[in-house]
Amino acid sequence: MAEQKNRWNWEVSGFEPRKAFDQEDRKVSSPLVRRYSISTSSVVQHSEQSKQALSSKFQKxxxxVKFKNQVVKVSFEDLILLAREDYLELRQEASELQEYSNAxxxxxxxxxxxxADKTRKLDQAALETESRISPLLNEKKRLFNDLLTAKGNIKVFCRTRPLFxxxxxxxxxxxxxxTIRVNTGDDxxxxxxxxFEFDRVYGPHVGQAEIFSDVQxxxxxxxxxxxxxxxxxGQTRSGKTHTMEGSSHDRGLYARCFEELFDLSNSDTTSTSRFNFFVTIFELYNEQTRDLLSESRNSLPKIRMGSPESFIELVQEEVDNPRDFFxxxxxxxQSRGADVLKFNVSHLYGLIYASLKSS
Structure with a gap:
C-alpha cells in the first residue's frame, strides 16, 4: 500500500504554482473594464428633474403665446374702433358736403x-334791332352801288410791267x-x-397791294x-398772270379778293343770315370750254349763245375759308398745266367764277 502511494506521487521539475495577480497587473487591466454603480433612487430623481424642466419650458x-394672443386681440379691437371712428367722421363729412352741394x-x-331769361330778352332785342337795321343796311348797299355806278359801271385800268x-x-x-404817254417813234x-387816258394808270413801280385797293x-x-x-x-408776256395770280410772297387779285370776300362776309353775318361760297374754274379755247374741277377730261361742246343749249353745267366746289379756295x-x-403745253398759251383763257348764296 505504501508503494501504491509513492506510485502516484509525481514530481515535475521546474513547475511552479500559478501566482495570484499582483497589484501591478490590476493597474494595467483596470482601464479595460469600468463598472458603474447606479441606484434606483438616483434614476427617479433625474427623471423628476427633467420632467420639471420640460414642464417649466412648456409653461413659459x-x-x-397667450400674451401674444392678447396683444393681437387688443390691437385688432383698437383697429376696429379707429375704423369705426373714421367711418363716422367720413359719413358726417359726406352728409355736410351733400347739403353744401345741394345748396x-x-x-x-x-x-x-x-x-336764360336775360338771354331770351337779349335775343328778342337783337332781332328787333336787326329788323330796324336791315332796311338801313339795304339802303347803304344801294347807295354804295349807286356811287359805283355814277363813277362808271365799267372801269379800265392800265398797268405796265418793268422792262426785261x-x-x-x-x-x-x-x-x-x-394818263399814259407813248412815244410812237414817228419823227x-x-x-x-x-x-391815252384810263380810269387808273399804274407804273412799273406799283405793287399788288395798291392795285387791290382800287378793286376792293x-x-x-x-x-x-x-x-x-x-x-x-393783254398781249403775251404783258403781266396778266402776275396781276391775277401773283406769287407766294406777292399775292395777286385772286387771293386778295377772296380773302376780303370772306372777311366781309364774317363781319356782315348775323344771327339770321350767313353766306355760302361756291367756286367754278374752267378754261376757254377755240369756243370750247373744259371744266378744270371735273374728273372727266372729255372735251365739252361749243358754247352757243342765244340758244337753249348755251347753258353748260360745271362743277361747283363749296369753300368755307381762303384755305379751301387755295x-x-x-x-x-395742276389740271390746266397739260393744256398750257398742248395749246397756244396766248389763246387759252382761264376763268374763276364765284357764286354767293345768302341764307
Whole structure:
C-alpha cells in the first residue's frame, strides 16, 4: 500500500504554482473594464428633474403665446374702433358736403334761370334791332352801288410791267395817275407822243397791294348781291398772270379778293343770315370750254349763245375759308398745266367764277 502511494506521487521539475495577480497587473487591466454603480433612487430623481424642466419650458411657451394672443386681440379691437371712428367722421363729412352741394346746385339753377331769361330778352332785342337795321343796311348797299355806278359801271385800268433785260429803253411816260404817254417813234410828225387816258394808270413801280385797293370796293359790291367781273387782258408776256395770280410772297387779285370776300362776309353775318361760297374754274379755247374741277377730261361742246343749249353745267366746289379756295385753285392749275403745253398759251383763257348764296 505504501508503494501504491509513492506510485502516484509525481514530481515535475521546474513547475511552479500559478501566482495570484499582483497589484501591478490590476493597474494595467483596470482601464479595460469600468463598472458603474447606479441606484434606483438616483434614476427617479433625474427623471423628476427633467420632467420639471420640460414642464417649466412648456409653461413659459404657453404664457408667451397667450400674451401674444392678447396683444393681437387688443390691437385688432383698437383697429376696429379707429375704423369705426373714421367711418363716422367720413359719413358726417359726406352728409355736410351733400347739403353744401345741394345748396350750391339750387343757387346755380336759379342763376341759370335768370341768365336764360336775360338771354331770351337779349335775343328778342337783337332781332328787333336787326329788323330796324336791315332796311338801313339795304339802303347803304344801294347807295354804295349807286356811287359805283355814277363813277362808271365799267372801269379800265392800265398797268405796265418793268422792262426785261433784253428789251430796249422804255417808250412810255406817266404824266399823272390817269394818263399814259407813248412815244410812237414817228419823227415825221410834229408830236410823235400820244396820250391815252384810263380810269387808273399804274407804273412799273406799283405793287399788288395798291392795285387791290382800287378793286376792293367791287368785292363789297359782290357781297351786296351785284354781279362783278374782274379780268386781265393783254398781249403775251404783258403781266396778266402776275396781276391775277401773283406769287407766294406777292399775292395777286385772286387771293386778295377772296380773302376780303370772306372777311366781309364774317363781319356782315348775323344771327339770321350767313353766306355760302361756291367756286367754278374752267378754261376757254377755240369756243370750247373744259371744266378744270371735273374728273372727266372729255372735251365739252361749243358754247352757243342765244340758244337753249348755251347753258353748260360745271362743277361747283363749296369753300368755307381762303384755305379751301387755295386748295381748289391749286387743283385747277395742276389740271390746266397739260393744256398750257398742248395749246397756244396766248389763246387759252382761264376763268374763276364765284357764286354767293345768302341764307
Amino acid at each position: 411657451l404657453k404664457d408667451k 350750391k346746385l339750387d343757387r346755380v339753377t336759379r342763376y341759370l334761370g335768370v341768365l 433785260e433784253d428789251e430796249g429803253p422804255s417808250v412810255v411816260e406817266f404824266p399823272d395817275n390817269f 415825221t410828225i410834229s408830236n410823235p407822243k400820244k396820250d 370796293p367791287l368785292v363789297q359790291s359782290a357781297l351786296d348781291g351785284y354781279n362783278v367781273s374782274i379780268f386781265a387782258y 386748295r381748289v385753285l391749286k387743283a385747277a392749275f
